[in-house]
Amino acid sequence: MSIQVYIPTPFRRATRNADRVAVDAPDVRALLDDLEGQFGALKGLVRNEQGEVHHHVNIYVNNEAIEALQGLDTTLKDGDEVSIIPALAGGGPARAGGRG
């Protein structure tokens, strides 16, 4: 069984510039365990110390966010594509019209 994992630009420094990685895993949690085993630098980038996915990181199985599936327990099947994508966010001062 092979799951294709898409690695976006912000995380490629942790995957030795690999943009796609093939992983054999029954669910998303095991997939992340496998990835972190292959690429130690990914530890802490995707999940916190409690093993929860950072709120600024989105994980998709094919086109579905895992929050809409079974989260880290989402099962995977041969040919699935998983994407791990950090948020793009920012903004002005805490109060409109201010500066900070």
Add this chain to the structure above:
Amino acid sequence: MILTPEELVQVQAQAAAEYPSECCGVLLARGEPASDRLLMRCRNVQNELHAKDPVRHPRDARTAYFIDPKDLLTIGRREGEGYRVATIYHSHIDTGAYFSATDRQNALINGEPAYPDAVYVVLSVVERRVVDAAAFVWDPSAHDFAPTELQKP
């Protein structure tokens, strides 16, 4: 070129139309020089995040942007087609076109730039008019973002 005059006009129009919410989007580029360009207007979902969880997301779209994860997935797919994120833009409402502390914080992952080769463009929108725009790039020697030249609106 960070944004062509035509692209800048489109971004300014978006920023004015979405006032008083911050607008956001990216320019995807492919090739050297970046002749194959895609200006991708993104959806700011900050208001939805704020309504759903105001503790985790205390700001609304008037003072923050958060690109719709669906747009991020599209960007990711385009990256798979050889495009790179060349420019990331957003607007500030009734304040200046500067790279805010929040912008900086969110552009970093573990202290390193998420998109070290991208240019960040910030537009200032006051009373629905774009009054200024500025660009910022990562300066590795200073380990910080620094202003760079952008054609003025």
